[in-house]
Amino acid sequence: MSLRFDGPEGGARVQAALSLAFSGGRVPHAVLLEGEPGSGTEKLAAVLARACVCLSEGDRPCGVCAGCRKALAGSHPDIFTLDGDKDPRAFPVDEIRRIRSDAFVRPNEAPRKVFVLLGVQNMPEISQNALLKILEEPPRNVLFLLTATSAAALLPTVRSRVQVFSVAGGGLPTDWALAESLARAVFASGEAELQFGAAALPADREAFRSTLRQLSLLFRDALVRRSGGGGCLTGRESTVAALSGGLTRLSLIRMAEETEKALRALERNANAALLATAFCAGLRGAAGR
Ligand SMILES: [Zn+2]
Numbered sequence: 001m002s003l004r005f006d007g008p009e010g011g012a013r014v015q016a017a018l019s020l021a022f023s024g025g026r027v028p029h030a031v032l033l034e035g036e037p038g039s040g041t042e043k044l045a046a047v048l049a050r051a052c053v054c055l056s057e058g059d060r061p062c063g064v065c066a067g068c069r070k071a072l073a074g075s076h077p078d079i080f081t082l083d084g085d086k087d088p089r090a091f092p093v094d095e096i097r098r099i100r101s102d103a104f105v106r107p108n109e110a111p112r113k114v115f116v117l118l119g120v121q122n123m124p125e126i127s128q129n130a131l132l133k134i135l136e137e138p139p140r141n142v143l144f145l146l147t148a149t150s151a152a153a154l155l156p157t158v159r160s161r162v163q164v165f166s167v168a169g170g171g172l173p174t175d176w177a178l179a180e181s182l183a184r185a186v187f188a189s190g191e192a193e194l195q196f197g198a199a200a201l202p203a204d205r206e207a208f209r210s211t212l213r214q215l216s217l218l219f220r221d222a223l224v225r226r227s228g229g230g231g232c233l234t235g236r237e238s239t240v241a242a243l244s245g246g247l248t249r250l251s252l253i254r255m256a257e258e259t260e261k262a263l264r265a266l267e268r269n270a271n272a273a274l275l276a277t278a279f280c281a282g283l284r285g286a287a288g289r
Contacts, residue, residue: 035167084119254286
């Protein structure tokens with residue numbers, strides 16, 4: 001099938017990537033649309049859900065078949081939605097277990113069943129682990145459609161089982177100065193530099209998250225370099241060279257883990273100032289300083 005989008009939601013790049021993933025009769029079994037609030041992830045999820053229950057032979061969703069009409073009315077029996085953006089407590093583990101057994105029941109009338117889980121940054125770990133079990137052995141003809149402000153909010157095990165599409169609007173800032181100076185502060189001999197780093201981490205949650213994501217990419221680049229790989233996603237050559245030259249592989253792995261941990265804590269509304277201090281201490285420990 002070819003996808004038909006309602007409008008420019010998500011941006012041309014993401015629409016093209018999704019069209020490719022859903023082309024030629026292929027449907028992934030789990031998709032995560034990652035993006036800041038207002039970036040269009042929810043709209044994209046709605047289009048994909050409709051496309052999966054659309055009965056048209058042409059581009060989907062056609063908008064006129066019985067499947068599309070029911071989906072638009074919110075009454076399609078094969079689309080099941082939990083909204084963690086509206087209600088952060090939308091994902092109790094019992095609910096995920098119920099989804100798990102329901103996923104093995106054949107679709108009622110559509111070619112496939114769709115489970116739409118919005119705002120999964122609010123899904124507790126116990127529920128994520130329940131979800132993981134089904135993502136590991138997905139039933140046929142089922143699509144799990146997730147949205148999150150950041151893929152980092154999910155457990156790495158869950159993340160590795162979903163196809164992630166990052167939606168425009170949730171992009172990284174082009175200014176790397178803060179992330180680079182923080183990464184380099186890890187080398188400094190005294191504690192003062194890292195305390196300064198913690199103080200410099202923005203109190204604004206969006207900016208804080210962006211900086212953490214930049215750091216995560218820097219550590220990943222350094223790890224690739226340390227393991228003998230080429231390529232540099234961030235393009236921050238000198239910082240990546242400094243990190244990979246000055247730290248062990250294990251330290252870099254731990255620093256990447258600390259960053260992911262901080263991102264998850266931030267998604268769960270941890271106090272930003274306390275988190276910044278704990279994060280910098282964690283980095284220091286990971287670096288063996
Ligand atoms: Zn249709």
